[in-house]
Amino acid sequence: MTDDPLPSLDGFTRRDWQSGETTGTIRVAMVGLGWWTREQAIPAVAASDFCETTAVVSGSAEKVRSATDLADSIAHGLTYEEFHDGVAADAYDAVYVVTPNGAHLPYVETAADLGKAVLCEKPLEASVERAERLVEACGDADVPLMVAYRMQTEPAVRRAREVVESGAIGEPVVVHGHMSQRLLDEVVPDPDQWRLDPGLSGGATVMDIGLYPLNTARFVLDADPVRVRARAVVESEPFDAVGDEHVSFGVDFDDGTLAACTASQSAVQSSFLRVTGTEGEVTLDPAFYNRQNRGFRLSVGSQSVDYDFDRVDQMTEEFDYFAHCLLTGTDPHPDGDHALVDMRAMDAIYAAAERGSDVEVESA
Structure with a gap:
C-alpha cells in the first residue's frame, strides 16, 4: 500500500489530441434524421x-423539406436515393452515418464510392458479417473510417486512461461497468421502433x-x-423478438483483467465504470451519458481524491477530433x-447467453 502523493492534473489539457494549430473546416453530410441527429449531432x-x-x-x-431549418449552414436536404446518386456530393467532405445499425452498410458503401x-x-452494423463488409468498403476506397465511440474523446475518460497507464492503481485486476435507461418510458416511448x-x-x-462499458473498459x-x-x-413483451432487456456479462481481457458488466433498457438511468487494481482504483460515476458533470475518483491506499472536469458536449468533442x-x-x-x-x-456475448457457457471471442 502506497503513501505517495496522488497524481496531479497539471499538464493535462481538455483536447490532448490537438497539437499545434488546426485550420480549415470539414463539411459534413448527416445520413439519418432521427431524434439523435436533430437534438444531439446537429447542435x-x-x-x-x-x-x-x-x-x-x-x-x-x-424531414428533408424542413432540413435547412436545423442549422444555418445546411444548404441541401437529400433523399436517400439522391444521396446514393451523388446529388450535391461537392457540398460535403465527410459523412456521418446515424441510421439504424442494420442500415449502416449501404450508406457507408456509397460514401466510400464518393471518396468521402x-x-x-456504433455499433458498426447489426451483424459481424455486414460490419466486416463495411470496413472492407472503406479500405478498398482508401477513405478514413472512424467509429463514433464518443467516450474515447471524453476528457475525463482519457485522463482516467492515463492514470491507469501510469501505474497509479498498480496492475488492473477487475473492471465493473454498468449502463441503464428506461427506453420505452423515457427515451423512445414506442414499442414499434x-x-x-x-x-x-x-x-x-x-x-x-x-x-459502452465493454468498449470503455477496452479503451481505459x-x-x-x-x-x-x-x-x-x-x-416485457416488446423485447421478446430481440431477446435482451436486462443483461449481465463477464469478459476476460488479453492482459488478464476480468470485467463484470450489466446493462438494462428497463431500469433507472445510471452509469458507472470502476477499474480496481493491485494498489487502488479509479471510479467514473456518472460515466456514459452526454452532457453530465464528469470526473473520477482515484483511491490509493488511505488516500482518495476527486478529479473534476468542465462539462463538455461529448458529441462536439467527437466531431472536432x-x-x-x-x-x-x-x-x-x-x-x-x-x-x-x-x-x-x-456476438460472443449473445452466443454465451444462449448456450449458458463461456464463448471464445473470434479473432480477426
Whole structure:
C-alpha cells in the first residue's frame, strides 16, 4: 500500500489530441434524421470549431423539406436515393452515418464510392458479417473510417486512461461497468421502433448500451476481450423478438483483467465504470451519458481524491477530433478494425447467453 502523493492534473489539457494549430473546416453530410441527429449531432456540430453540417439525408420527404431549418449552414436536404446518386456530393467532405445499425452498410458503401471520409455510429452494423463488409468498403476506397465511440474523446475518460497507464492503481485486476435507461418510458416511448427489431438492431441492450462499458473498459485498459460469459433476461413483451432487456456479462481481457458488466433498457438511468487494481482504483460515476458533470475518483491506499472536469458536449468533442484528423492528415481512432473487435465480442456475448457457457471471442 502506497503513501505517495496522488497524481496531479497539471499538464493535462481538455483536447490532448490537438497539437499545434488546426485550420480549415470539414463539411459534413448527416445520413439519418432521427431524434439523435436533430437534438444531439446537429447542435454539437454547430458548436464545433472545425466542422459544419452542410447536407442532411433522410427517407422522410417531410424531414428533408424542413432540413435547412436545423442549422444555418445546411444548404441541401437529400433523399436517400439522391444521396446514393451523388446529388450535391461537392457540398460535403465527410459523412456521418446515424441510421439504424442494420442500415449502416449501404450508406457507408456509397460514401466510400464518393471518396468521402466516414464517421459511422456504433455499433458498426447489426451483424459481424455486414460490419466486416463495411470496413472492407472503406479500405478498398482508401477513405478514413472512424467509429463514433464518443467516450474515447471524453476528457475525463482519457485522463482516467492515463492514470491507469501510469501505474497509479498498480496492475488492473477487475473492471465493473454498468449502463441503464428506461427506453420505452423515457427515451423512445414506442414499442414499434428499430431497437426492438433484431434485423435492424442486432439486439436491444448489448448492442445499444452494453457496448459502452465493454468498449470503455477496452479503451481505459488498452486491452481486448478474448472470452465472455453472459445471461440475458426478458420481462416485457416488446423485447421478446430481440431477446435482451436486462443483461449481465463477464469478459476476460488479453492482459488478464476480468470485467463484470450489466446493462438494462428497463431500469433507472445510471452509469458507472470502476477499474480496481493491485494498489487502488479509479471510479467514473456518472460515466456514459452526454452532457453530465464528469470526473473520477482515484483511491490509493488511505488516500482518495476527486478529479473534476468542465462539462463538455461529448458529441462536439467527437466531431472536432474527427475533423482535426482529416484536416491534419492524421488517421482517426477508433477505426473500423477496433470496432470489429467489439462486434465479435458482442456476438460472443449473445452466443454465451444462449448456450449458458463461456464463448471464445473470434479473432480477426
